[in-house]
Amino acid sequence: MxxxxxxxxxxxxxxxxxxxxxxxxxxxxxxxxxxITWAPLLHRFPWDIIFGNVSKGNITVAGGAMHPMTPDLGQNECAALEDAVVLGQQFGELIAQRSRLVPLEVAHALTQYAQKRRWRAAGLLPHICQGGCN
Ligand SMILES: Cc1cc2nc3c(=O)[nH]c(=O)nc-3n(C[C@H](O)[C@H](O)[C@H](O)COP(=O)(O)OP(=O)(O)OC[C@H]3O[C@@H](n4cnc5c(N)ncnc54)[C@H](O)[C@@H]3O)c2cc1C
Known part of the structure; x- marks a missing residue:
């Protein structure tokens, strides 16, 4: 295009x-x-969200970078907001416990965030495959 x-x-x-x-x-x-811009629609298959790398060390992804999905679902922004809430909870707990952020604990918090979010996000997607996935 x-x-x-x-x-x-x-x-x-x-x-x-x-x-x-x-x-x-x-x-x-x-x-x-x-x-006006043009961009391809993207989605990630549920199993790629569940089993793929969405968090490594102190780095993670959220929103459309974690769970791109087609706009007809009308869900991705909502899911991105949920990501932000869960991220905030993870960091909030760390800060409440320690009053500071320790790198190893941040990595653990992000792993927990990813575990919580991957199942939720994947659950929003299965209907994509109703027509048959390759
Ligand atoms: C037509 C349409 C309708 C939609 N309707 C709904 C709806 O009804 N309900 C709903 O919940 N969701 C809807 N969505 C989805 C929603 O818009 C997205 O889920 C949401 O915008 C994702 O937010 P995000 O911050 O994760 O990513 P984005 O909003 O995509 O933000 C990413 C930002 O990063 C920038 N960027 C990208 N690469 C780089 C780079 N290399 N360096 C620097 N910056 C970079 C981009 O320019 C962009 O500004 C719709 C999406 C579309 C396209």
Missing amino acids: ARDPKVIQKEVIDKFAQDLPQLYTVIVQHSDLST
């Missing part, structure tokens, strides 16, 4: 707007070109 916003705008109107209300086309036509 071209990166030119004008081409993206035309593509959207020509190919994706036919079955939508006229208002949709009007909005796209009047969109500020500097705000």
Whole structure:
């Protein structure tokens, strides 16, 4: 797909707007070109979230980086907020116990965060495979 916003705008109107209300086309036509970008939709399979590396040492991922899913689910931002809450709980407990962050304990806290989040996030995804996964 071209990166030119004008081409993206035309593509959207020509190919994706036919079955939508006229208002949709009007909005796209009047969109500020500097705000138009194109990116592929991504998702991660549930088993990749459950068994994959989402945390290593003092590094972890959250939100769309941990559990990308297609927007039709309407769940990923909610799941990202949940990630933030669980991360906050993990760090909050550490700070409450020690009044400071110790690297080894941070790694442990992140492992626990990943364990809690991977099952929840994977559980949001199974319907993706109803049509058959390759
Ligand atoms: C069309 C659409 C509709 C959606 N509807 C819903 C909905 O109804 N309900 C819902 O819960 N979720 C919905 N979502 C999903 C939601 O938008 C995402 O889950 C959410 O934005 C993820 O937040 P995030 O902070 O994890 O990642 P993002 O919002 O993707 O933020 C990541 C940021 O990192 C930046 N970045 C990327 N790479 C680099 C780099 N190398 N260096 C520096 N910066 C970088 C990006 O530019 C971006 O600003 C929808 C998504 C789409 C696309």
